[in-house]
Amino acid sequence: MPYNCPKCDRELPSESQRHYCARVSLDDLFKGKPEELLLLFDKLLAEVADWPDVLVGTTPNCITFVHRQTFFVIRPMQKVLDLKFYSATQITEPPVYKSIATAGRFQNNIRLSHTGELRPQLFGWIRGSYELL
Template sequence: MSWTCPICERELLKVNQIHYCIKVGLDTLFAGRSPELILVFDKILAEVAGWDDVLISTSKNCIVFVHKQTFFVIRPMQKQLDLKFYSKTRLEGPMIFKSAQNARRFENNVRISALTELNMQLFGLIRDSYILL
């Protein structure tokens, strides 16, 4: 069961959960971004929003996806989306921008700017993060 902050209207897992309390709309986060970048976000959102028990909210500069914990963060940049998700091991490969250990897991970042960069492997990595957290 979730709780909605009465100030920022962000949906959170726990009553009075500590969070960055500011009301930000998707339109604000994507202001000045290309239609292609918005389409990439929409495609990701359509996939991940369909998974069980996913809360989606906006923060100061990103969109946060929570299952039991935050498992995925999308940060709109000027020409790219920075996608952050988690794994048990360090990820390597051409699509991985950064993989750094954080506590007992790894934070991984992928940067994409076009629909052609979305693939089943990337959605699989995001899904693994959802299962992990």
């Protein structure tokens, strides 16, 4: 059963879950960013937020997606969204620009600037991260 932190109102998997406790709105994260980044985020959110037991939270720098553990992170930057997800094996093909070993798995990063860059393969990788953790 999800738990809402009384200080930051963030939805968490349990009361004992560690988290960055601060109230941050999506509007704050996208303030001053190109409209295309918000549209890109909305498309990612529409796909991932409906998966079973996914909790979406905001921190001062990013949006986190949690299913038992954080499996997907979106960090709005000036001109791109930096996407972070995990995999059991290293991914070296574009658009992944970084894939590093961490805690028995690989952390992968992709940067996207518009919705035309969204591909079914990306959603497959994110779904793999969801199932991995």
